[in-house]
Each structure stands twice: as structure tokens, then as C-alpha cells.
Amino acid sequence: MNKNRLEAFSDGVLAIIITIMVLELHVPEEPTWTGLLAVVPTILSYLLSFLYVGIYWSNHHHVVQLADTVTGGILWANLHLLFWLSLFPFTTRWSDESGFAQVPVMVYGLNLLLAAIAFYILMRALVRHQGADGALAQALGRDWKGRGSPIIYVVGIVLAVFNPLLGVAVYAVVALIWLVPDRRVERYVARLDHDTK
Amino acid sequence: MNKNRLEAFSDGVLAIIITIMVLELHVPEEPTWTGLLAVVPTILSYLLSFLYVGIYWSNHHHVVQLADTVTGGILWANLHLLFWLSLFPFTTRWSDESGFAQVPVMVYGLNLLLAAIAFYILMRALVRHQGADGALAQALGRDWKGRGSPIIYVVGIVLAVFNPLLGVAVYAVVALIWLVPDRRVERYVARLDHDTK
Amino acid sequence: MNKNRLEAFSDGVLAIIITIMVLELHVPEEPTWTGLLAVVPTILSYLLSFLYVGIYWSNHHHVVQLADTVTGGILWANLHLLFWLSLFPFTTRWSDESGFAQVPVMVYGLNLLLAAIAFYILMRALVRHQGADGALAQALGRDWKGRGSPIIYVVGIVLAVFNPLLGVAVYAVVALIWLVPDRRVERYVARLDHDTK
Amino acid sequence: MNKNRLEAFSDGVLAIIITIMVLELHVPEEPTWTGLLAVVPTILSYLLSFLYVGIYWSNHHHVVQLADTVTGGILWANLHLLFWLSLFPFTTRWSDESGFAQVPVMVYGLNLLLAAIAFYILMRALVRHQGADGALAQALGRDWKGRGSPIIYVVGIVLAVFNPLLGVAVYAVVALIWLVPDRRVERYVARLDHDTK
Numbered sequence: 056m057n058k059n060r061l062e063a064f065s066d067g068v069l070a071i072i073i074t075i076m077v078l079e080l081h082v083p084e085e086p087t088w089t090g091l092l093a094v095v096p097t098i099l100s101y102l103l104s105f106l107y108v109g110i111y112w113s114n115h116h117h118v119v120q121l122a123d124t125v126t127g128g129i130l131w132a133n134l135h136l137l138f139w140l141s142l143f144p145f146t147t148r149w150s151d152e153s154g155f156a157q158v159p160v161m162v163y164g165l166n167l168l169l170a171a172i173a174f175y176i177l178m179r180a181l182v183r184h185q186g187a188d189g190a191l192a193q194a195l196g197r198d199w200k201g202r203g204s205p206i207i208y209v210v211g212i213v214l215a216v217f218n219p220l221l222g223v224a225v226y227a228v229v230a231l232i233w234l235v236p237d238r239r240v241e242r243y244v245a246r247l248d249h250d251t252k
Numbered sequence: 253m254n255k256n257r258l259e260a261f262s263d264g265v266l267a268i269i270i271t272i273m274v275l276e277l278h279v280p281e282e283p284t285w286t287g288l289l290a291v292v293p294t295i296l297s298y299l300l301s302f303l304y305v306g307i308y309w310s311n312h313h314h315v316v317q318l319a320d321t322v323t324g325g326i327l328w329a330n331l332h333l334l335f336w337l338s339l340f341p342f343t344t345r346w347s348d349e350s351g352f353a354q355v356p357v358m359v360y361g362l363n364l365l366l367a368a369i370a371f372y373i374l375m376r377a378l379v380r381h382q383g384a385d386g387a388l389a390q391a392l393g394r395d396w397k398g399r400g401s402p403i404i405y406v407v408g409i410v411l412a413v414f415n416p417l418l419g420v421a422v423y424a425v426v427a428l429i430w431l432v433p434d435r436r437v438e439r440y441v442a443r444l445d446h447d448t449k
Numbered sequence: 450m451n452k453n454r455l456e457a458f459s460d461g462v463l464a465i466i467i468t469i470m471v472l473e474l475h476v477p478e479e480p481t482w483t484g485l486l487a488v489v490p491t492i493l494s495y496l497l498s499f500l501y502v503g504i505y506w507s508n509h510h511h512v513v514q515l516a517d518t519v520t521g522g523i524l525w526a527n528l529h530l531l532f533w534l535s536l537f538p539f540t541t542r543w544s545d546e547s548g549f550a551q552v553p554v555m556v557y558g559l560n561l562l563l564a565a566i567a568f569y570i571l572m573r574a575l576v577r578h579q580g581a582d583g584a585l586a587q588a589l590g591r592d593w594k595g596r597g598s599p600i601i602y603v604v605g606i607v608l609a610v611f612n613p614l615l616g617v618a619v620y621a622v623v624a625l626i627w628l629v630p631d632r633r634v635e636r637y638v639a640r641l642d643h644d645t646k
Numbered sequence: 647m648n649k650n651r652l653e654a655f656s657d658g659v660l661a662i663i664i665t666i667m668v669l670e671l672h673v674p675e676e677p678t679w680t681g682l683l684a685v686v687p688t689i690l691s692y693l694l695s696f697l698y699v700g701i702y703w704s705n706h707h708h709v710v711q712l713a714d715t716v717t718g719g720i721l722w723a724n725l726h727l728l729f730w731l732s733l734f735p736f737t738t739r740w741s742d743e744s745g746f747a748q749v750p751v752m753v754y755g756l757n758l759l760l761a762a763i764a765f766y767i768l769m770r771a772l773v774r775h776q777g778a779d780g781a782l783a784q785a786l787g788r789d790w791k792g793r794g795s796p797i798i799y800v801v802g803i804v805l806a807v808f809n810p811l812l813g814v815a816v817y818a819v820v821a822l823i824w825l826v827p828d829r830r831v832e833r834y835v836a837r838l839d840h841d842t843k
Contacts, residue, residue, distance in 0.1 A: 060259055060313050062651055067267030067461075070658030075275060077732050078666060082740040086747035105732070109725040113718070116651050127310070131431070134306040141274050141302070149279040156283035234722070257456055257510050264464030264658075272472060324507070328628070331503040338471050338499070346476040353480035454653060454707050461661030469669060521704070525825070528700040535668050535696070543673040550677035 058125045061133055065115060068137045073108040076101050076144045097151050103227055104147040107167065110233040111140060111174065121191040122181050132180040136173040142166050150223075160219035164212040167226055171205050204229050255322045258330055262312060265334045270305040273298050273341045294348050300424055301344040304364065307430045308337060308371065318388040319378050326381060329374040336367040347420075357416035361409040364423055368401050401426050452519045455527055459509060462531045467502040470495050470538045491545050497621055498541040501561065504627045505534060505568065515585040516575050526574040530567040536560050544617075554613035558606040561620055565598050598623050649716045652724055656706060659728045664699040667692050667735045688742050694818055695738040698758065701824040702731060702765065712782040713772050723771040727764040733757050741814075751810035755803040758817055762796050795820050 080097060083090030115136075122129075146166040149159040178201070182192045207229050215222025277294060280287030312333075319326075343363040346356040375398070379389045404426050412419025474491060477484030509530075516523075540560040543553040572595070576586045601623050609616025671688060674681030706727075713720075737754040744750045769792070773783045798820050806813025 057317060060263060060317075063260060063654060064263045064267055064309060066651060066655045067264050067658050068271055070655055071268055071271040071662055073728075074659055074662040074666065074732055075271065077736055078275070078669070080736045082736065082743055082750075086740070086744035086750050088749055091749065091753060102729070105725075105729055109722075112655060113721050113725075116721070120648060120651075130310050130313070131306075134302075134310075137270075138299070138302055141271055145274055145277045145279065149283070152279055153283035158285055158288065159279075159283045162288060254514060257460060257514075260457060261460045261464055261506060264461050265468055268465055268468040272468065275472070327507050327510070328503075331507075334467075335496070335499055338468055342471055342474045342476065346480070349476055350480035355482055355485065356476075356480045359485060451711060454657060454711075457654060458657045458661055458703060461658055462665055465662055465665040469665065472669070524704050524707070525700075528696075528704075531664075532693070532696055535665055539668055539671045539673065543677070546673055547677035552679055552682065553673075553677050556682060 058119060058122055061125050061130060062119055065119075065133060065137065066112075068141065069108055069112045069115070072140055072143060073105055073112075076104055076147060079144060079148050096155070100147050100151045103223075103230060104143050106230045106234065107170075108140065108143060110230060111136075111170070114174065114233075118178055118181060118191065121185075121189075123185065126180075126184055129177070129180045129184060132173070132177040136170065136177050139166060139170040139173050143170075155219045155223060157215060157219050160215045160222045161212050164208055164215060164222055164226060167229070168205055168208040168212070171201075171208060175201060175205075200232060204232070207232075255316060255319055258322050258327060259316055262316075262330060262334065263309075265338065266305055266309045266312070269337055269340060270302055270309075273301055273344060276341060276345050293352070297344050297348045300420075300427060301340050303427045303431065304367075305337065305340065307427065308333075308367070311371065311430075315375055315378060315388065318382075318386075320382065323377075323381055326374070326377045329370070329377040333367065333370040333374050336363060336370050339363050340367075352416045352420060354412060354416050357412045357419045358409050361405055361412060361419055361423060364426070365402055365405040365409070368398075368405060372398060372402075397429060401429070404429075452513060452516055455519050455524060456513055459513075459527060459531065460506075462535065463502055463506045463509070466534055466537060467499055467506075470498055470541060473538060473542050490549070494541050494545045497617075497624060498537050500624045500628065501564075502534065502537060504624065505530075505564070508568065508627075512572055512575060512585065515579075515583075517579065520574075520578055523571070523574045523578060526567070526571040530564065530571050533560060533564040533567050537564075549613045549617060551609060551613050554609045554616045555606050558602055558609060558616055558620060561623070562599055562602040562606070565595075565602060569595060569599075594626060598626070601626075649710060649713055652716050652721060653710055656710075656724060656728065657703075659732065660699055660703045660706070663731055663734060664696055664703075667695055667738060670735060670739050687746070691738050691742045691814075694814075694821060695734050697821045697825065698761075699731065699734060701821065702727075702761070705765065705824075709769055709772060709782065712776075712780075714776065717771075717775055720768070720771045720775060723764070723768040727761065727768050730757060730761040730764050734761075746810045746814060748806060748810050751806045751813045752803050755799055755806060755813055755817060758820070759796055759799040759803070762792075762799060766792060766796075791823060795823070798823075 080101060081094070083094050125133075143166065146159070146163040150156075150163045153159045178191075182189065185191050207225060211222045211225030211229075214225055277298060278291070280291050340363065343356070343360040347353075347360045350356045375388075375395075379386065382388050404422060408419045408422030408426075411422055474495060475488065477488050519527075537560065540553070540557040544550075544557045547553045572585075576583065579585050601619060605616045605619030605623075608619055671692060672685070674685050716724075734757065737750070737757040740750040741747075741754045769782075773780065776782050798816060802813045802816030802820075805816055
């Protein structure tokens with residue numbers, strides 16, 4: 056089965072998720088700098104979720120390009136990931152509107168955790184389909200980022216019990232870890248190109 | 253006529269339908285676990301419609317990939333399907349906001365039924381264009397799922413008259429039947445690959 | 450310049466326009482059949498605009514597939530068309546919310562008229578780029594539908610002054626004229642296939 | 647790394663940005679011409695932002711088609727651009743709802759400025775990846791529009807301090823400068839075609 060529509064549909068869903076969050080941004084009540092300052096936390100929480108969707112899109116792009124074909128199981132592992140990502144606008148908004156209260160921030164972390172697990176399941180499904188010595192299995196290698204992120208999310212969720220803003224800070228750290236470009240796949244592709252010359 | 257834009261446009265519409273429903277999700281009134289519990293039915297009804305759109309996307313993907321070219325009639329059979337699918341957010345929201353009252357749940361079932369009929373019409377149009385001995389006609393074979401689903405929807409709609417939640421349960425059963433990966437087309441494609449080797 | 454992104458971007462915009470209108474659909478106030486009846490005019494106005502966007506997508510699909518390459522001027526003729534189409538949700542909603550009052554129905558007709566003119570400009574730009582003996586010029590031929598529609602819109606707008614619902618009926622007639630599949634291009638493509646065999 | 651998904655994702659995001667702004671358009675309060683007149687400034691501010699997103703899409707189209715492959719850095723330069731563009735609906739709405747007050751109009755100009763800088767960064771990243779004698783570097787040449795626009799935005803922002811409407815007028819001038827089709831890349835491509843014949 057051809058992977059083009061999996062990519063096209065995922066691109067569509069991710070494009071919408073990343074963009075509709077801006078619909079949630081309420082304009083400041085007063086047309087002043089003070090008014091703008093009051094919505095800065097909202098804009099920052101939008102930025103954090105924008106970064107997260109961007110990271111998932113970029114990782115999705117890297118991983119799927121190494122796949123050859125997809126199966127029905129992979130389609131559903133992908134839809135499972137998209138489901139948790141589609142809840143980002145909801146948990147982002149709740150965290151923000153509650154003024155970053157304990158429970159909403161924990162739920163936001165849980166959402167991030169479930170999306171990370173879903174991405175892991177998708178990767179495993181792709182690797183299983185391709186075989187352990189396929190390009191994807193080799194490119195991913197030890198994948199310490201993929202394995203470490205869920206642990207840090209759990210730390211963030213626990214910390215949010217005591218101080219929600221500390222939890223948000225921990226979630227932001229995971230985003231920054233991922234923002235450092237993931238050279239694993241790129242390096243692998245470059246090596247592949249080199250070897251075949 | 254080329255089928256790429258039919259796929260691209262359908263992917264776009266389905267991606268939007270599956271994603272905008274999350275815009276309907278109102279954040280809990282209180283930032284507590286009790287508050288979250290109160291919106292769980294809403295989230296479950298979102299999940300059910302997400303599954304349905306996912307199933308349609310996956311089936312659409314399977315069926316259209318076996319088509320060669322498309323005609324004006326097929327374009328409109330496709331738009332007809334998209335029309336009923338585009339009403340999912342509306343009927344989902346009504347069911348949920350009414351607390352799963354009798355009439356909205358029946359209308360939701362009717363919406364599911366009409367989408368199933370529209371999908372059937374699209375399949376017939378594709379098969380008719382390709383001929384009864386084309387790849388699609390063979391892959392679909394007896395198609396008991398496609399024929400059985402409308403009957404189960406009607407059962408669900410009738411049951412909703414007496415107990416709306418029972419109706420919703422029946423609709424969910426249809427989703428589960430479809431979630432069991434449809435190996436018909438996949439098996440056919442695999443056999444085709446095998447035969448040509 | 451390659452036409453793929455023109456198609457992809459137009460598909461995206463049209464997919465969004467056709468789908469976001471459903472966001473405007475307010476759920477009935479009561480969970481009863483009477484409640485549903487009260488929103489039927491809203492659903493019908495949604496249907497009419499859905500048909501119109503579907504017609505434009507289908508015609509766009511036919512016309513652009515006969516084009517070879519696109520120029521900067523064609524990109525902007527296309528954006529000009531998308532602008533008027535993007536106002537459909539706005540004029541549809543106004544007509545509906547005003548209970549189909551005179552001025553909103555006239556403005557809706559004006560919107561349809563301006564979109565038709567924009568489509569005509571796009572077609573001319575494509576034909577001019579390809580030359581008068583190109584595939585597109587031949588396929589369009591006399592194009593009585595494209596020439597006649599603006600005249601019927603003007604009739605509808607004038608009739609709306611006296612009876613808005615009569616105006617809406619006239620607009621719906623144009624949609625029906627276009628729904629009758631436009632066999633011109635399809636026949637031309639079929640003849641082309643035949644001649645080259 | 648393949649550039650197709652970068653294009654597809656950007657097309658998706660831009661299509662959504664350009665279209666969701668119309669969701670912000672509130673229908674006139676009265677169904678009269680006077681009512682319509684009252685929303686004309688809103689429609690004009692929608693038109694201005696529509697033009698801006700259209701210009702960015704068109705320039706993005708031109709620039710990316712000259713790129714061969716993309717790197718992780720280019721993906722993020724692109725997401726950075728999309729982030730600022732995604733704020734257009736927010737700053738447009740604020741300007742409009744405040745009746746074009748000083749601060750919102752300045753923030754709108756700042757948004758335009760930051761998007762222009764992000765586009766510049768993306769272009770530099772593409773040129774750096776391709777080399778100074780690549781097709782892109784040559785096609786862009788001196789790029790006086792790209793360099794001049796930020797300066798005019800700053801002028802507009804400063805003028806908005808004294809007269810917000812003057813600021814908006816200056817922003818509109820930049821849009822008009824870009825609307826004049828950018829023949830640089832087109833001419834280069836034409837020359838390239840000619841040379842290889």
C-alpha cells in the first residue's frame with residue numbers, strides 16, 4: 056500500500072491543528088500595550104503547542120520517508136497519534152484559561168505523554184513492517200530522545216502537583232531537546248548516499 | 253481523468269472534519285478532575301466520530317487506490333459522500349449537547365446511515381467505470397461489512413427510540429467491526445503482487 | 450512554472466471553505482423533530498453553498514488539468530477566484546441569519562456573480578497562456594454555461610428586490626444547470642485519447 | 647531530504663490561515679446596505695491580510711521550486727515563517743475590532759515585519775544549502791523588494807504612532823509593491839529553459 060496519502064492526510068491534520076489554535080487567541084480587551092501584556096501567557100502557551108506540533112510534523116516527516124509501504128495497522132497507528140495530537144488545542148486552552156492550574160497542567164502533560172507513546176507505537180509498527188535491519192531500524196539506533204521524553208513528561212506531571220508552572224517549564228525543556236535538530240536520520244541518509252556512490 | 257486531485261481534495265476535507273470537531277470541545281468549567289469527568293461524554297462522542305471519519309478515510313484510501321481513472325459522475329458521488337461526512341460535527345455536537353436525547357441520537361444514526369449509503373454509491377460508481385472483472389470488483393467480493401452496516405444502523409436508530417444510549421452503543425459496535433482491519437483489499441493486492449512475480 | 454502547487458493550494462482552500470460552513474450550523478435549540486425542522490432552511494443554505502463550492506472545485510479540476518504550466522498572472526487570477534469563494538460562508542450565513550432578507554440575498558447573488566467573473570478571468574488567463582489552438586481553448590468551445598451564468602445571476606439579484614426567496618430559487622437553478630455533468634472537457638479528452646491511438 | 651512534504655504542509659497551513667480569517671467576519675447587525683457599509687472596514691482588513699498571505703504563498707512557491715533538497719534547519723526556518731503568518735488572523739482581528747487604534751495597528755505592522763524577517767531567514771537558509779552560485783542565489787540577485795519591505799514596515803509602524811490609518815496605508819503600499827508580479831524568478835527560469843535548448 057502506497058504511503059503518499061498517509062503523508063498527505065497527516066500533513067492536512069497537522070496543518071489544521073497547528074493553525075486552529077490561533078482561533079482560540081482572544082484579542083486583548085484594551086487596545087494598549089498593557090492589554091497585549093495580559094495575553095502574553097496565552098501567546099506563549101500557543102507557541103509551546105505550535106513547537107510541539109512542529110516537532111511531531113518534522114519527526115513524522117523523517118520517519119515516514121524511510122518507510123517503503125504502509126499496512127492497515129500502520130494507518131491506524133498513525134490515526135492514533137493524530138487523535139492525541141488533535142487534543143492539543145483542547146488541553147492547551149484549558150491550561151491557559153485556568154491560569155495554569157494544577158489539574159489542567161497535569162492533563163496537558165498527560166496529553167503530551169500519550170502523544171509520545173503513540174509516536175513510539177507508530178515507529179515500532181513501521182520498523183516491524185520493514186524488518187530489524189531495514190533503513191528505519193538502523194537510522195533510529197538507540198533513540199535516547201524517544202525513550203527519554205516520556206520519563207521527563209512523567210517528571211513534569213509529578214512536579215505540576217506541587218507547582219504547575221514548574222511542570223510547564225519541564226514540558227518546555229522536552230520541546231527544546233527536540234528542537235536541537237535530530238541529525239540521526241539525516242546523517243544516516245547522507246551516509247547512504249555516500250555509500251551508494 | 254486523473255484521480256490525484258480527487259484524493260487530495262478528499263484528504264483535505266476529511267482532515268478538516270476530523271479536526272474541527274475538537275473546536276467544539278468546551279473546556280471544563282472547573283480546573284479539577286471532577287470538571288474533567290463532566291466533559292468525558294463529550295470527549296467520547298468526539299472519539300466515536302473521530303473513529304468514523306478515520307474508518308471512512310482508510311476505506312476511501314483502499315478503494316480509490318484500486319481505481320484507474322475517475323469520471324465526472326465519480327467526482328459527484330465523492331462530493332455526495334463528503335457532504336454527509338461534513339455533517340458529522342453537527343450531529344455529533346447536537347447528540348452531545350442534548351445529553352444524548354432520543355431525536356438527536358436518531359438523527360446521528362441517520363447521518364451515519366446516509367454516509368454509508370453514499371459510500372456504497374461511490375463504490376458502485378467506481379466498479380461500474382472499471383468493469384465487473386476489474387481489480388476493485390474482485391477485491392470487494394461479497395462485501396458483507398458494507399452491506400451489513402446499514403442494517404445495523406437501522407437497528408441502532410430503532411433502539412434509540414426506546415433507549416438513546418443503547419442506540420449509541422450499537423453505532424459504536426459498527427465502528428468496532430470496521431476497526432478490525434479490512435484485509436480483503438490488502439490480501440487481494442498481496443495476491444496480485446505474488447501472481448505477477 | 451509547475452502547476453502542482455496551484456492545484457494543492459486551491460484544493461486546500463476549497464476543502465476548508467466547503468467544510469467550515471458546517472461550523473456555522475447552530476444545533477437546534479430543542480432536541481426534537483420540531484427543533485430540527487427549524488434549522489432546515491439553514492441546512493439547505495449550507496447545501497446550496499456546498500454545491501457551489503463543489504461545482505467550482507470540479508470545474509477548476511477540469512480546466513487546470515488541461516493547462517501545461519502557469520505564470521505569475523495565473524497564480525493571481527486563481528487567488529482572485531479563491532477570494533470571492535472564501536466569502537461564500539460569510540454571505541451564506543448573512544442570508545440565512547437574516548431569514549433571507551432582501552439585501553443579504555442580493556449580496557449573496559453578487560458574491561456568486563463576482564466568483565463567476567473571477568472564474569472567467571482565470572479561464573481566459575489560462576487560454577491566453579496556452580494559445581487559442583491549445584487543448585483548453587478547444588475543449589471550452591462556445592462555453593454557453595460560463596457565459597450564461599452571470600446573466601442568470603443578475604436576473605436573480607433583480608428578482609430578489611421583489612421577492613428574496615425567488616432570487617434564491619434562481620441561484621439554485623444555476624447550480625442545477627452546472628450539476629448536469631459538463632461533458633465538454635470529458636468528451637474532448639476522450640476524443641484526444643481516441644485520436645492518438 | 648525531499649521537499650514535497652515541506653510544500654504540502656506549508657500549502658495546508660497557508661490555505662487555512664487565508665480561509666479562517668473569514669470565520670472572524672461577523673455578519674452585519676441589520677440586513678441593509680447601511681449594515682453592510684458598517685462592516686466594510688472589516689472586509690478591507692480581511693482583504694489586506696488575504697493579499698499578504700497570497701503574496702507569501704506565491705513567493706514561497708517561487709523560492710522553494712528552485713531548491714533541490716531541504717535540511718532540518720530549513721524545515722525549522724519554514725515553521726518559523728509559518729508561526730508569524732499564523733498570527734495574522736489574530737493581529738488583523740485586533741486592529742479591526744479596536745477600530746484601528748494605535749497599539750493594535752503597530753502590533754499588526756510588527757507582525758508583518760517579523761514575517762518578512764522570517765522569510766528572509768528562510769531564503770538565506772535555502773541559498774546557503776544550495777551554494778552562492780546555485781539557481782536560487784542567481785534568481786534572487788539583488789532582491790531590492792525583500793530588503794526594502796522591512797524598512798517600509800518600520801516607517802509604517804512609526805507613522806502609526808501619529809496616525810494609525812496612515813500606518814495601515816503604508817502597509818497596503820508594501821502589498822501593492824509585491825502584487826506587481828515578481829518577474830525575477832520567472833525570467834530566470836525562462837532563460838534557463840532557453841539556454842538548455
